[in-house]
Amino acid sequence: MTLSAEPRPSVGRTVHYVSHGTPVRSDGSQQFPSACRAAVVTEVDADDPGRVGLAVQNPTGQFFHPLQAGGSVYSDAETRLGGTWHWPERV
Template sequence: MTATPSAGRIVHYVSHGTPVRGDGSQAFAPACRAAVVTEVDTDNPDRIGLAVLNPTGMFFHPLAAGGSVHADAETSLGGSWHWPERV
């Protein structure tokens, strides 16, 4: 990551999508969602806590209890975060 995240910054969270069915399809595929950084791991700033803004409500990923989210700008795997793309 080029910038260091801090509380209050906006990032993209990649949702997991729904479980994969037997035929390999999903009812809902992973998607980028807006998220607000709520906390940053001082030992590893790529590991953050988020408040994710979904169309149907908010979801929280705190640092405590292993709920943190790790940076992944290259593959955008479900459950990761990255900086918003410039458009």
Template sequence: MNPDSGDGQSPPQRPSVGRAVHYVSHGTPVREDGTQAYTAQCRAAVVTAVDPAPDAGPGDVFVSLAVLNPTGLFFDQFVLQDEDDHAGGTWHFPERV
């Protein structure tokens, strides 16, 4: 699902190669006591390809990303957009500040 630009009149944002977006890391598995060593975090990422996924549903937007982590780079393909829940393993446009 693509968000609009915020003013209600601009066309929806669309990913393109070279665009800066946010990738949400998965975090570590939840322990028995309910804690995590590392929680899911937004990370800076650059779109490297806009991917037509073979099993994509209507409105699904997949991209390939180069994710910039504090400890190095991570590359991923067919990453699903999630503007609402920001679930781990998805990408979204940066929030406007």
């Protein structure tokens, strides 16, 4: 995704992280559905500004997704799939 229309992420900026949620059960229910969570950008990939490291705030605790070790998170403003980030909606 191109970030030309969006601001470039930078360390300390607040974004939304889309949680994966739990798998859907055979009866169609889901214990924890995918949801937007508050997150703070902790790192930005110099070669791909859409790829960032995040500190995610969840009701049950904090989770960290560093750039190293495959924990980075990619921008996805269009489909907002689980495991991606996007800018908060303007209200």
